[in-house]
Amino acid sequence: MGSKQLQYQVANMRETLFKQGFLDEQFVQLEELQDDDNPNFVEEIVKSFFQDSVRSMSNIDKALESYPFDFEKLDKYMHQFKGSSSSIGAAKIKEECTQIREYCRQGNVEGCMKVFQQLKKDHAILRKKLETYFQLLRQAGPAETACRPR
């Protein structure tokens, strides 16, 4: 029963992430890609994303601090970051990237900064939540399969 509870917990977490808009359908795509060849595929990809995003975010930070403000550069970074965040289905982050790019177009430095602060926050939250999620998922092990049929 403990495992069943765990399964529920995992399912709920996942559900919540979708409901709160952190994740989107693309995440499901990743889940679908996972198979016996790569049983931890989703987790690996998510890890890869967060690892890589350290670099991206520091680039963006630098771009935001740069003077004179280089919108072009920032836009480029945001574009890249949007690409990778969208590829794992990190919907919120992706949306924020889009917003920042829009501000870049408008030449709105304030907007860029503000949204990026929010992005960082959401990024940290997502990271934390996903870490927990995968941890539980592994603990629930078999539950995972149980979920599938649904």
Place this chain on the structure above:
Amino acid sequence: MLNMDSGGGGTSKKASGDGVSDQFPAGLRVLVVDDDPTCLKILEKMLRNCLYEVITCSRAVVALSMLRERTYSFDIVLSDVHMPDMDGFKLLEHIGLEMDLPVIMMSVDDKKEVVMKGVTHGACDYLIKPVRIEAIRNIWQHVVRKRRNELKEFEQSGSYEDNDRNHKASEDVDYASSVIEGSWKGSKKRKEDEDDLEDRDDTSTMKKPRVVWSVELHQQFVAAVNQLGIDKAVPKKILELMNVPGLTRENVASHLQKYRLYLRRLSGVSHPNGLNTPFMCSQEANFGSMSSFDGLDLQALAASGQLPPNSFATLQAGGLARSTVNTGIGMPHLDQRIPFSTEASKLRFGAGQQMTSSNKQVDLYHGLPTNIEPKQLSHLHQSAQSSGSMGLQASEGTTGFMNLQTSLGTHSMNQSGAVLGSQSNSPLMMQMAQSRSRGQLLSDISSSHPSGTPLSIGQQVFSNDMASRVLGKNITILNGKATTYTPSFQASSMLDFQKKHTMDVPGNGFPVGITTGVSGLQSTGVFQDRGSLEVKGPRSLPTGYVIFDEHPQHKSQEWGLQNVDLTFEASQRPKPLQGNITFSPPVLAHQGLWSSQRGGPNGNVSIVGNTLVSLSEGNQLGTSESFVQRGNSLPMDSSFRVKAESMGDLNSDNIFAAKTFDQDDLMSAILKQQGGGQLENDFNFDGYPIDDIPV
């Protein structure tokens, strides 16, 4: 998909199941290029799940070189648009031109303009990121479609085969290739299909082996097309002319289609007519390779005025005759500007392009249909006009050679123009061979002349002559882009021959750069001469020069002119060329020409006379000017840009730099001339562009 959601982890089986059920796409070899590691991993997995063979690459440059090395190892390419090391569209263009593989672009960017850019650059599809497996699963259709289209084209062109068969064949080919390649990391699932694949392979390979259009092969192809005339060129005839074992009509047909598209694009950019015609004309027929060379030299001489037509004639009967005629004619043409505009001159050049530097250039250009840009041309014309010498040469060329005129005209014009412009500015001229992404230019050129025969060399020679004449001044740098064909075809070397000859004649103060590639004449197979002749009193040219002994000598004798100061050494790097011929004669001739011009223009010379004289004066002044002409060809754009830059340093330092422009496959030749009186010629031959990775 939603269903899958709940199943987070285990859905893979379904996907694989789908893939398996349909055997065809299984084994499709896909190259994925994306700088984002996360995306790359996901794509790889998606492709794997579709049972495709996947090779990933995070850098566009690496991907391109991989594709060049192993073109046949891939069926389709998936590429990100935004990559730090190379724009995805550039990669796309390269792939389209060089290997003609279907390319799918991907980007988060869904702006219409960007998507449109993908389309115009030849992407067969544009996927918005995040890419979904449904889209990935379907990519095989692009491979099939491409094959089918090629077949259609093929049929239209006159060869016909059963569609279904072809289609099957193409599919088979894919499998076969994949099997053969075996480079992919196979997934376990794959094995199931291997048997089938292999079976298919056998058939496919027999039916339609995939052909890699190496530069040499392409040269052969272009030569054949030129010989036939592009309008009349049908795969079957081309195939017959090429006579390459293993090559099928389908191969030729699809390549012809691409080639036509390529030409169309080019023409769109610059002169459509000119382009087409040149190709078509393929002066080769007209010119004997040998004669052409001779003609060139002679013409050059004549152009310069230094060389009497007669002498030329003596030197080379055939070539001479032309040259003589040309020379006389050439002058007037130049004045009129007609030469430039008229392709005739150029054509002749091909044959006896010797006349003018412009002519030489022309030849090259012809080869490269697309290279010339209108703007450039205009510049060239202007420059040409400005420089009498240029004009003269051109005119000569025209008269002498009749066939090529139109087609060559445009290209040659450009080239010549470029040269001229530079000349006018400074004594040194550089002709940059335009490089095409494919390197076709060279090949084209060569093909055009002799249709693959060594003739190209002759062209080179001409170009050199041209340059020298033009320069009239101390420094003449010619970058002959002579492409010589070796019958045998030697791949890279052969392809791009650009000869850059820089000749500096200390004594005279005129540097003459002559490049002669005669290899064609002598050795049929060999070629490539990228000979660069340096005329230095003091220096010998290190670079290999291909010179026709005969010609040069003759010329030298006849001309004899002012060579005294100059010593020529020709070293031939390339192999075959026979020995090093001393270019001195040619050089001399050039010099002589110049001198003659200075002194008093000969009849022919007189025409150009003024300009030449002026130039010569400049030279005499002891200033050496370096002209750098750069031919930039942007393969992608299909328009070649030729920039002629003239740098004039009056002081005797001439530096020619032939730079290969970015994408250009062609060769970039850089000539550096240093030293007031002395001429140094450095020839850089760049292999064809294909090898070059654009930055």
